[in-house]
Amino acid sequence: MSNKIYINGISSISAQPQEVFLGVDPVEYSTNIIPAISPDYKAFIPARSLRRMSKVVKMGISAARTALLDASVPMPNAIITGTGEGCKQDTELFLEALLRQEEALLSPTAFIQSTHNTVGGQIALYLKCTGYNSTYSQVSASVEAALIDGMMQFLEHPEYKSVLVGGVDEVSKTISSFLYLDKQLKQEEVSNLQLFKEHSEGSITSEGAHFFSLSSERSSSTYATLQAVTVFQASNAEAVEAEMIQFLVDNEMPVAKLDLVILGNNGDSRFDYFYAHLQEEVLNETAQIAYKHLVGDYNTVSGYALWLACSIFRMGKTSSIFKLNKKEVQSPKSILIYNQYLGRDHSFILLKSI
Amino acid sequence: MEKGIAITGMGIISALGEGVETNLQALLSGNTGLSFPEILNTRHKHLPVGEIKLTNPALAAQLALPELHNFTRAALLGAVAVREALKMAGLQENDLQHTGFISGTSVGGIDFTERYYKEFQQKPEYRKFIQAQHPGFTSTQIADHFRLGGYRTTISTACSSSANAIMLGAKLIKHGKLKRVVVGGTDCLSKFTLNGFNSLMILSSDFCKPFDEDRNGLNLGEGAGYLVLEADDVLDGKPVLARISGYANANDAFHQTASSENGEGAFLAMKNAMISAKLNASEISAVHAHGTATKNNDLSESTALNRVFGDSVPDFRSTKAFTGHTLAAAGGLEAVFSILSLQNNLTFPNLIFVTPIKETGLIPVVHLKEKVLTHVLSNSFGFGGNCSSLIFSKNE
Structure with a gap:
């Protein structure tokens, strides 16, 4: 492929402060399901909208916005999102209400926000971006699938300057706890910092959002x-x-x-x-x-x-x-x-x- | 115009039946596949659905799956359709090793999640379905079953998922990333989606009436539709059913579930698909509309049709009154219907239509219509503002 693709903006919301990679002490957790550290969402999302949003949407919009700001891109040509498990919190809310109320008197709010493309759609809505928009959900290769499509956007549309690509997943109370049952998680609670010293089945899980502003042009912010x-x-x-x-x-x-x-x-x-x-x-x-x-x-x-x-x-x-x-x-x-x-x-x- | 990407196989299962020929006969006869839930275990028995009257064990037996298989209903339906598509394309085992699989699904195996949600804790035998909730699981079952060894991924953009999967497959071939790819989508009926749409109050308790002034909501359906796409340099004289000559995806950027009044996303998707195919509006022979029969979609889509085509909107129809709205699978099913239209020079009727929508006055094709078709544009729109249009063209 002759065309070069530059990463001009990045963002991360995870269970660790970003400075960890520069030597700041990491946060130690003692449970196998770890929450991400929330940034100040109000800096990215109006307070009245925040109330209705699940964490995956809040993290997604905030991370998307941060990556675009980092790249000084006001409006991307395309938005491509990866999410392996989508909007688990709203799925869980709606599903549990459905089961509890035996299919009666359900509020649509959680259902509306349960589809896997909610984050990608909300980013588009927030930016008023009518460009290409897609969402990949292929287990652990969801961000990669989004990147593959993102790179192809520049082949399809040589005039494109910026494609926003990222990934986001959240934990939820019940559905994440199922990961213990099928041994995706370790059966004993462990310290994250000791993870590689444990010789047992399963791992630890968490949540986060990472977005990247891809471009066909190098800029002063290129990484x-x-x-x-x-x-x-x-x-x-x-x-x-x-x-x-x-x-x-x-x-x-x-x-x-x-x-x-x-x-x-x-x-x-x-x-x-x-x-x-x-x-x-x-x-x-x-x-x-x-x-x-x-x-x-x-x-x-x-x-x-x-x-x-x-x-x-x-x-x-x-x-x-x-x-x-x-x-x-x-x-x-x-x-x-x-x-x-x-x-x-x-x-x-x-x-x-x- | 663009030559487009060759389609060499297709497969389908819908409420109209199993297989391309059965679906064609049903479309020709004008008999709806809508009925009431018999297999889906729901209390909403009065809501019409496009249900496939085959139980999961019956589908599994058809596929000769071992007793302890991990297929949820969407995977079963998907596998039935993929099998037909592969057979039609005549792909051999060594071809499959490098054949990609791009599948669209909205809820994947959530029918099993809702069934076992309260039992996972107590019953270890159900725990293999914990991961089934997530879309990639369904694609994995299908791809593994047919030993499709090429690039594999899942798109989940609600009701435009399989249209986007077809689009991605076409791009992967166009840019030389794959020589062969199976593309499409699958979704099954579930309590989750039936109750979700019901809570939004957009389900009709009658058979749906797409593009009718008196439409009052959609009927959910289930099904799967897949195509085999191949690069020209591996065709080796194989018959080409049709070509994908254009595609585009845009976002309405208006509301999480509702479409904008001026149909901006739909307008951009159709317009940009024609640009990508290097076709003028006057060259589109027919439009396979999304036409879900909700107040909102059909008005928005009609407005977009008027904006794109002006005074000469081509013959258009929705087949939702045949199959119900099969969500992520809709783009796959309707790709098969669009190709059948091209092959037979037939525009299938938009059932149950009486009165045009007041604001736009558009009248869909209401009787089976024979007319030479060269390019059919197919629309799929979804929650999240995701709008996609594909253009299928005769292989000429």
């Missing part, structure tokens, strides 16, 4: 170039390794020249071997970092990894809290992000410095 994104299915670690090598070859990035890899290790003893295999073999000489011990695992958490990569490009370094091995890297020129969930929906994102 990185988005080189390539791929999503694939693989049944074993060797297949992931083969896919990674091919992906890097396709993008003219020899493994030896890769400066940093951001891995999605989540402490799940059943699936972390996908990462371990790469860590011990082909990426053995590459600086490796991880992040889910800080912000938990959820379907659009790779948005955090992408935000982290952009932040590292900008600052040239990161805090030791992220490090998985002893390899040091100053001012990386290339970063690869790898993620998977429950052995499915594997993804790579490749970025380069400008």
